[in-house]
Amino acid sequence: MSVGVLCIHGFSGGPYEVEPFTAYLREHTDWLIEEPTLSGHGDELHMEGFTAKHWLMDAELAYRALAKKVDEIMVIGFSMGGIIALYLAKRYKVKKLVLLSAAAKYISPKQLVKDFTMLATEAYHRNLMNNELFLRYRHKFNHVPLAATIEFMKLVRMVQPYYKDICIPVFIVQGKMDGIVPYRTAQFLYDTLTTADKNLYFSDNGKHHICHSEGCEKWFPQVFHFLQTP
Template structure:
């Protein structure tokens, strides 16, 4: 039985955000793993003019193409990609879901203040090159138009009514130091989803880019075991 894994990146990001996990799946399974780039996204951002509908359609087309090659589909979604994963699971036959820092709610003011204090300190000491927040977001501050951010919020609102319709097995991963998605969002999703087989993992030191956190191999192995369960 052929298994396909569709991995969906986050808002203003690209497949590089989830690359450590996609590489892990490729190294430890014979599954067909695909990670498309949503319109306007990727290493070079060009988001002006693209809408939530474009991103949902990109993901749908990728899922349909993958479905022609495999028997069962697993969807992994990071941040906004987690919300798109829920959208697809509502509309298509999906075997299992993995939600990474899923953006059902966004911006943790308390953690963001801490992160920006560290940013200011590192800037003062001329150490920005080693600041994770700066390295991951420096190109986004100027390259993400306000219209795209509005579309992201529209997408989250569109999918929220679907949460209680999701009944397939799901594994939720969340970092406690996430400054973009408040870490209690994971518990909110866990409670909202109608799945009877659902698991929740909190990374104590994990920030938003959870696939790049120090303990990523701990949950990589847990999630893979979950995905292989009959």
């Protein structure tokens, strides 16, 4: 039986956000892994004019294309991609779900303050251009329109009623140091999803970009085992 994995990236991001984990899967399997780039997203952001409906349709089209090539599909979603993954699971035949830093709720002000205090310290010591967090977000600060952010919030609200209808196996991974999605969001999702087969893993040092954070060597194998298990 052929297996496909559809990986959905986050808001204002791109496939690079999940690349470490998809590389791990490619190394250990022969699964067909697809990583579509949502409209307006990617390495160069051009988000003006795109809406939640565009992003959901992008994901649906990617699912349908993959479904023509494989017998079963598992979906991995990062941040906003996690919400889109839940949307797909409600509407299509999905065998399993992996939710990484899923943005069911967003912005943890306390952690953001910590992160940007760190950036200010780096700037003071003239080392800002060597700071990974700054480099990752610098481009976004100037290229994400307010309208797109509103569409992101609209998408989250749109999908929330679906949580109670998810009955397939789910694995949730969340970093406790996440400055975008409050880490308690993962517990909220775990409690709200009605599936009996659900797993929750907290990474003590994980930040929002969980696939690029410390501790991946611990949860990568656990999620892989979950995906492999019949």
